[in-house]
Amino acid sequence: MADTRLPRPRKRLGQHFLVDRTALERIADALAPTANDIVVEIGPGRGALTDLLSQRAKRVIAIELDRDLVPYLRDRYRAAGNVDVIERDVLEVNLGDVAGTDFLLAGNVPYYITTPILFHALEPPRPARAVYLVQREVAERIVAPPGSRTYGALSVNVQAVAHAELVARVPAGAFRPPPSVESAVVRLTPRPDPVVDQSIEGEFRTLVQEAFGLRRKQMRRVVRTIAHLGVDAADQVLSTAAIDPEVRPETLSPEDFARLLRAIKGVRVV
Ligand code: SAM
Numbered sequence: 562m563a564d565t566r567l568p569r570p571r572k573r574l575g576q577h578f579l580v581d582r583t584a585l586e587r588i589a590d591a592l593a594p595t596a597n598d599i600v601v602e603i604g605p606g607r608g609a610l611t612d613l614l615s616q617r618a619k620r621v622i623a624i625e626l627d628r629d630l631v632p633y634l635r636d637r638y639r640a641a642g643n644v645d646v647i648e649r650d651v652l653e654v655n656l657g658d659v660a661g662t663d664f665l666l667a668g669n670v671p672y673y674i675t676t677p678i679l680f681h682a683l684e685p686p687r688p689a690r691a692v693y694l695v696q697r698e699v700a701e702r703i704v705a706p707p708g709s710r711t712y713g714a715l716s717v718n719v720q721a722v723a724h725a726e727l728v729a730r731v732p733a734g735a736f737r738p739p740p741s742v743e744s745a746v747v748r749l750t751p752r753p754d755p756v757v758d759q760s761i762e763g764e765f766r767t768l769v770q771e772a773f774g775l776r777r778k779q780m781r782r783v784v785r786t787i788a789h790l791g792v793d794a795a796d797q798v799l800s801t802a803a804i805d806p807e808v809r810p811e812t813l814s815p816e817d818f819a820r821l822l823r824a825i826k827g828v829r830v831v
Contacts, residue, residue, distance in 0.1 A: 567607060568629040570738055575671025576627070578606050579694065581735035584746075585610055591728045591748045592667050592692040594618035601660050601688065603651045603668030603678060606630065608637055610669060615644050622659050624651045652677055657686040666691040672740070675699055676715065679749075680766075683722055685759060687751040692728070700727050700745035707814045714773040718766050721756045721815040723749040756819035761826075768822050772810040780813075781806035788825045798824045 570576040579585055588610060594600050594617045605611040605623040607630065615621045621644045625631055631648040638644035647659060652674065656664070666688035670678050675695050682691055695703075698711075704725045705712040719725055728746040733739040757765045768787065775783045784795040784806075799806045801824040804817055813821070 566633055568627070568633075571627060574627055575604075575673050576606060577669075577736040577738060577740045579609050579669050579731075579735060580737050581731070584694075584729070584731045584735045585613055587729045587731075587746055588667060588669070588692055588694060589613040589617060591746055592665055592690060594665055599660050599664040601656055601664055601666045603666070603670055603682075605634055605646070606669070608634055610667065611638070611644060614667060615641050618665075619643065620645070622647060622664075624649055624654055624659075626650050652681050656682060656684075656688070662686040664688050667693070669694040672696050672699075672742075679703075679719065683719070683749075683751070687722075689751070691723075691749045693747050693749070694731060694744055695747060696740075697730060697743040697745040700747045703727075703747055703749075708812050712811055713776070714766075714769045717769045717773075717813075717815050717818055719749065721765065721769075721819070722762070723751045725749050756815045757822065761822065764826075765819065765822055768825070769818055772813075772818070776810050779807045779809060780804055783810055784821070784825070788828065790828070794828065798828055801827065 594614060596619055598618045599620045600614050600618040602611055602614060602621055602623045605625050611621060611623055615638065623634060623644055624647045625634060628648055631646055634646045666682055670693055682688060702711045702713055702715045703719050704727045705716045726748045728748050731744040731746065733743060771787045772783050775786060780799055781795050784790060784798055790798065796806055802820040804821060
């Protein structure tokens with residue numbers, strides 16, 4: 562029976578509540594929390610995923626922006642005693658401040674801010690694992706390998722710092738109300754060897770965005786445009802980075818972009 566204390570779903574906050582038990586279990590299984598783990602959950606909504614996480618983890622820190630859902634959630638988990646509900650915009654929460662340095666992350670995230678949430682949660686301290694339910698098209702871009710049709714700036718910028726896997730596809734009918742798109746579960750595991758140091762991650766992301774803005778151009782033209790260099794200087798930079806001047810950005814790996822950034826910075830410093 563419907564719970565009459567529940568507010569109606571708010572479109573503005575991307576509220577599509579997951580009701581399919583199999584999909585919920587796929588997310589919890591992919592995160593695989595143990596009784597020693599602290600889990601941060603982004604957007605607990607009505608608590609469908611929170612239920613599973615709180616049964617498996619030591620503690621769940623659930624961050625929910627909807628002020629009408631927060632009292633409902635606090636009430637629902639009072640007896641369980643291991644769920645803290647924080648009423649905030651997740652993008653304004655320093656995850657390290659609320660969870661410490663050792664935590665996992667899960668979320669059926671609002672689709673209107675998926676990318677900002679992904680990058681926000683990749684700021685150190687990074688979760689040991691993060692599992693998200695996102696739009697299927699976004700999931701495919703996140704995990705795409707170099708050279709594939711969906712490989713782009715999002716793929717490079719995520720894969721530069723994390724190992725990304727598509728865990729399961731979730732149909733629109735698994736939600737109430739159903740969204741207009743298909744969804745998928747992705748798992749991100751931070752790399753022990755990110756391709757660039759944290760101090761230059763911002764520059765790396767900008768370079769990658771700019772390069773994919775010119776995705777149909779060859780790298781010689783891309784470097785000339787982005788770094789304001791002549792042909793010879795651009796070829797020198799590409800040679801230093803061991804990149805063929807005639808390939809297109811969509812064939813370069815995160816490691817290639819990291820070498821390119823270092824080579825461009827080398828030229829700028831001289
Ligand atoms: N986890 C629930 C489920 O699976 O049924 C709800 C998922 S719903 C797609 C997204 C949730 O994120 C909603 O509860 C929404 O209110 C919340 N939300 C939206 N924007 C948010 C933000 N900026 N910070 C925290 N939560 C947010």
